[in-house]
Amino acid sequence: MLKRTVFIVIKINKKALLALSIFILALLIIGGWKEKSLQTVFGYSLSKKVVIDPGHGGIDGGTGEYFGFLEKNINLNVALKLKKYLTDEKFDVIMTREKDISLEEKSPIKASRYLRDLDARKRIINNGDISVSIHVDANPDSIKTRGVKIYYYPNSIEGKKLAQSICNSINNIVYKRFLNTNRIKAVIAPEDFYVLRETQISCVLIEIGFITNPEDRKLLKSEKYKAKMAKAICDGIIQYLKE
Numbered sequence: 001m002l003k004r005t006v007f008i009v010i011k012i013n014k015k016a017l018l019a020l021s022i023f024i025l026a027l028l029i030i031g032g033w034k035e036k037s038l039q040t041v042f043g044y045s046l047s048k049k050v051v052i053d054p055g056h057g058g059i060d061g062g063t064g065e066y067f068g069f070l071e072k073n074i075n076l077n078v079a080l081k082l083k084k085y086l087t088d089e090k091f092d093v094i095m096t097r098e099k100d101i102s103l104e105e106k107s108p109i110k111a112s113r114y115l116r117d118l119d120a121r122k123r124i125i126n127n128g129d130i131s132v133s134i135h136v137d138a139n140p141d142s143i144k145t146r147g148v149k150i151y152y153y154p155n156s157i158e159g160k161k162l163a164q165s166i167c168n169s170i171n172n173i174v175y176k177r178f179l180n181t182n183r184i185k186a187v188i189a190p191e192d193f194y195v196l197r198e199t200q201i202s203c204v205l206i207e208i209g210f211i212t213n214p215e216d217r218k219l220l221k222s223e224k225y226k227a228k229m230a231k232a233i234c235d236g237i238i239q240y241l242k243e
């Protein structure tokens with residue numbers, strides 16, 4: 001009799017265990033499917049598609065060549081790092097390019113190569129909710145000019161908000177922690193750039209440093225700096241979505 005009771009208890013426990021396992025499994029599966037909507041619980045929606053637009057590419061090296069150092073390659077390097085940070089945060093990421101190519105062949109319009117390249121970028125950007133174009137600046141007339149600038153379209157309230165959020169993040173993560181100085185600061189500015197004007201989503205264009213300034217150039221060669229910059233842009237986007 002005693003043996004029988006023990007047997008029943010074990011049997012019930014096994015059944016209960018099985019039921020519990022199925023229940024937990026179901027929760028995990030449903031949890032996975034609902035992941036996107038659950039993320040809004042944490043204060044921001046990750047269902048937003050983020051477009052990363054590394055400026056130039058292929059035949060277009062970007063701002064002139066300085067010491068064998070090309071803007072297009074720096075832009076792509078930071079863009080790929082940013083993509084990694086954003087996908088780690090479960091964002092959907094769209095890239096205008098992931099290789100050293102220009103985009104004019106993706107445009108159906110009849111115009112100059114330069115305009116077709118920009119038109120192709122615009123079309124890709126408009127498939128997202130937020131867009132970040134990454135560029136490197138140059139000022140051959142004044143090699144002392146340095147620093148980061150985040151541009152938004154003059155009439156865009158959302159663009160300005162996104163620019164400010166990324167700017168704050170760069171000042172906190174890159175300038176305070178990495179450079180350990182407040183002497184230079186990232187700033188935001190309105191500008192009538194094609195990718196800001198012709199697109200319909202929250203857009204910014206970031207100039208992540210001056211290739212013509214020796215100190216900035218050293219930073220633009222540093223993988224650590226580029227990683228910090230990408231991390232700061234990622235955090236800035238998240239902060240923007242939380243607001």
Ligand SMILES: [Zn+2]
Pocket residue numbers: 055056062063071135136
């Ligand atoms: Zn550029």
